[in-house]
Amino acid sequence: GQNIDQPTEMTATEGAIVQINCTYQTSGFNGLFWYQQHAGEAPTFLSYNVLDGLEEKGRFSSFLSRSKGYSYLLLKELQMKDSASYLCAVRFTTGRRALTFGSGTRLQVQP
Amino acid sequence: SQTIHQWPATLVQPVGSPLSLECTVEGTSNPNLYWYRQAAGRGLQLLFYSVGIGQISSEVPQNLSASRPQDRQFILSSKKLLLSDSGFYLCAWSMSTDTQYFGPGTRLTVL
Numbered sequence: 001g002q003n004i005d006q007p008t009e010m011t012a013t014e015g016a017i018v019q020i021n022c023t024y025q026t027s028g029f030n031g032l033f034w035y036q037q038h039a040g041e042a043p044t045f046l047s048y049n050v051l052d053g054l055e056e057k058g059r060f061s062s063f064l065s066r067s068k069g070y071s072y073l074l075l076k077e078l079q080m081k082d083s084a085s086y087l088c089a090v091r092f093t094t095g096r097r098a099l100t101f102g103s104g105t106r107l108q109v110q111p
Numbered sequence: 112s113q114t115i116h117q118w119p120a121t122l123v124q125p126v127g128s129p130l131s132l133e134c135t136v137e138g139t140s141n142p143n144l145y146w147y148r149q150a151a152g153r154g155l156q157l158l159f160y161s162v163g164i165g166q167i168s169s170e171v172p173q174n175l176s177a178s179r180p181q182d183r184q185f186i187l188s189s190k191k192l193l194l195s196d197s198g199f200y201l202c203a204w205s206m207s208t209d210t211q212y213f214g215p216g217t218r219l220t221v222l
Contacts, residue, residue, distance in 0.1 A: 033210065042201055042213040043155070087154070091209055098145060098170070099211060103154035 004102035006088050011108045012078055019072050020105045022088035026069040031091040033099060034062050034073045038084045046073070046086075075107075083109045113138035117202050117214035124221055130175075130189040132217050134202030137183065142204040144185040145211060146177055149199040161185060197221045 004024045012018040024032070031050040035043035047055055049064035049071060061074040073086055085106045089099040114137045124130060136142055146158040157170045159177035167177050174193060178186045185202055197220050203211040 031209065040218075042216045045210055045212060048210055089155075089211075098157050098160045099209075100157075101147075101155040 004088055004090055004100060006086075006102045006105045008103070009106045009108070011110060012075075014078055014080060014109055014111050016078050018075050018078060018107065020075070020086050020088075020107065022071045022073075022102060024069050024071075024088070024090045024102075026066065028092040029066060029069070029090060030093045032062075032064055032071050033089040033091070034060075034071075035087040035089065036084050037087060037104065043087055078109050080109050080111070083107060113204070113212070115202060115204055115212060115214040117200075117217055119217060120215065121218045122220070124192050124219065126194055126221055127191050130187070130192055130196070130219070132187040132200055132202075132219075134185040134187075134214055135183055136204045139183070139204070139206065141182060142206055143209075144179065145203040145205075146185065146187050147201040147203065149201060151198070155201065158187070192221045194221050 006022045033048050034046040036046050037043040046060055047062040049055055049062050052064055052066055054061055054063045059076045064071045075082055085104040087104045088102040091099055116135050118133055143162050145160045147155040148158055149155050159167055159169055161167050161179045164179055164182055175189050200217045200219055202214040205211045
């Protein structure tokens with residue numbers, strides 16, 4: 001199968017740094033996406049990695065290691081509004097132009 | 112810029128009734144279009160995707176169907192709803208980069 005694994009829940013403190021991990025099956029890998037989803041809302045795009053390394057976008061960074069089938073999303077200077085679910089999604093070269101989503105990591109930021 | 116619309120925002124339907132959810136995209140041509148369902152506290156399940164008018168690929172056999180009568184219109188339908196059809200239905204679009212952008216979603220409750 002094309003399992004994508006990420007922790008179910010995480011808790012962190014306002015102003016701190018948190019790292020959300022994602023592991024996936026490496027066979028057929030063709031790109032990894034991170035989305036943020038606030039409760040009751042649609043997911044919004046955060047980042048895209050297709051090559052190894054770190055992509056930085058303000059307070060958010062995403063890292064990819066293709067050989068290890070591993071990615072993480074790093075959130076710095078946490079704010080209360082960062083409380084949300086974070087979805088890891090992978091594009092596999094299976095012929096269909098769709099993404100396979102993990103179940104998401106629910107992050108709670110505490111004061 | 113591109114925008115994606117979904118309606119209705121919320122819907123309560125009895126078991127056995129029909130369903131029609133509509134999604135339209137503005138500001139782009141020949142997008143890839145997707146229908147996802149998200150059960151409460153769960154990840155995104157791909158239902159259908161389309162790469163062009165009249166071209167529909169089904170990911171999960173069930174009592175739902177999809178149609179794409181126009182380039183930027185994607186419709187999700189059912190002849191008879193089941194209790195298990197309750198969930199948050201999300202439409203998304205993408206172009207060549209395959210980054211998917213989601214509409215606001217329809218929350219469906221089947222009673």
